[in-house]
Amino acid sequence: GAVVSQHPSWVICKSGTSVKIECRSLDFQATTMFWYRQFPKQSLMLMATSNEGSKATYEQGVEKDKFLINHASLTLSTLTVTSAHPEDSSFYICSARSTGLDTEAFFGQGTRLTVV
Amino acid sequence: GQNIDQPTEMTATEGAIVQINCTYQTSGFNGLFWYQQHAGEAPTFLSYNVLDGLEEKGRFSSFLSRSKGYSYLLLKELQMKDSASYLCAVLDSNYQLIWGAGTKLIIKP
Numbered sequence: 001g002a003v004v005s006q007h008p009s010w011v012i013c014k015s016g017t018s019v020k021i022e023c024r025s026l027d028f029q030a031t032t033m034f035w036y037r038q039f040p041k042q043s044l045m046l047m048a049t050s051n052e053g054s055k056a057t058y059e060q061g062v063e064k065d066k067f068l069i070n071h072a073s074l075t076l077s078t079l080t081v082t083s084a085h086p087e088d089s090s091f092y093i094c095s096a097r098s099t100g101l102d103t104e105a106f107f108g109q110g111t112r113l114t115v116v
Numbered sequence: 117g118q119n120i121d122q123p124t125e126m127t128a129t130e131g132a133i134v135q136i137n138c139t140y141q142t143s144g145f146n147g148l149f150w151y152q153q154h155a156g157e158a159p160t161f162l163s164y165n166v167l168d169g170l171e172e173k174g175r176f177s178s179f180l181s182r183s184k185g186y187s188y189l190l191l192k193e194l195q196m197k198d199s200a201s202y203l204c205a206v207l208d209s210n211y212q213l214i215w216g217a218g219t220k221l222i223i224k225p
Contacts, residue, residue, distance in 0.1 A: 093161075107149070109161055 003027055004096050006108025013084055013115055021079045021111045023094035028106075029074035030096035035067075038091040050077055084115040118142045120216035122204050127222045128194055136189045136202050136219045144209020150178050150189045151203040153218070162189070162202075191221075199223045 003026040013019050023033060035047045048064075050056035050071035058064045068080040077096070081088055093110040119141045128134040140148070147166040165171055165180035165187060177190040191198055204216040 107161065107164060 004030075004094065004106045004108040006094055006111055008111060009109060010112040011114070013113070015085055015115055016083055018080055018082045019084055019113060021081075021092055021094070021113075023077045023079070023096065023108050025075050025096045025106070028096075028098050030077070030098060031074065032097050033071055033077040034095045035069060035077075035079050036093045036095070038093070047079075081113065084113070086115045089113055089115045118208065118214050120204055120206060120214055122202075122216040122219045124217070125220045125222065127224060128191075130194055130196060130223055130225050132194050133190065133192050134194060134221065136191075136204075136221070138187045138189070138204035138216055140185050140187070140204070140206045140214070140216075142206045142208045142214050145182060146207040146209065148178075148180055148187050149203075149205045149207070150176075150187075151205065153201045153203060155201075194223050196223050196225070 005024045005026055007022045011019055031052050033050050037045055037047050046059050047062045047067060048056040048058045048069050050069050052071050052074050056069040056071065066082055068082060069077065071077040077094065079092060091110055091112050093108055095107040097106065120138065122136065122138045126134060126136060147164055149164050150162040152160045152162050162176055163171055163173060163178035165178050168180055168182055170177055170179045175192045178187065180187045187204060189202055199222055201218040201220050203218045206214045208214055
């Protein structure tokens with residue numbers, strides 16, 4: 001099956017710094033990418049949906065200036081957590097799918113972010 | 117409403133086989149996930165099923181029947197390190213993940 005590679009798998013950063021998470025589709029063109037976040041003992045929540053070449057659509061309550069999403073190519077989307085704070089510590093996971101509403105969505109392995 | 121059901125807790129013996137069931141009722145279906153989560157840690161992706169049938173990956177296998185709204189995770193040759201919570205989640209028509217409450221698996225020597 002198709003592979004989505006997410007990097008890094010875990011990262012520790014200092015409060016106030018920015019962290020970039022990459023999500024790559026290795027063997028297919030991802031026209032749409034989704035970014036999720038999971039806090040401990042809670043469900044994964046959709047943060048934003050991005051289509052290649054256009055601005056991301058953010059879910060209600062997600063700060064678009066804090067969570068910068070770039071989907072500049074059909075194989076790469078990035079999520080940058082700017083001016084990270086300890087409350088941003090979470091598990092972030094991306095998924096990607098190609099054109100067509102009935103196509104599968106493939107998930108990355110997730111990134112565990114810890115802000116100290 | 118949307119609903120995911122899985123047993124709260126199961127106990128099994130080291131070296132044995134255990135099957136964790138998951139039934140779901142969701143608005144649309146774009147796949148079902150199984151995650152493993154050790155206490156205090158982030159969940160680890162185990163499997164993703166979108167078509168009917170059995171997917172085998174080492175000691176772990178996952179089965180899906182879309183017509184029955186049913187999946188199971190099969191763990192073989194159980195090891196003590198398999199003691200964890202196992203989460204079933206369904207991706208609905210809006211690509212939102214709907215999560216079950218998790219099954220706590222206890223492995224005894």
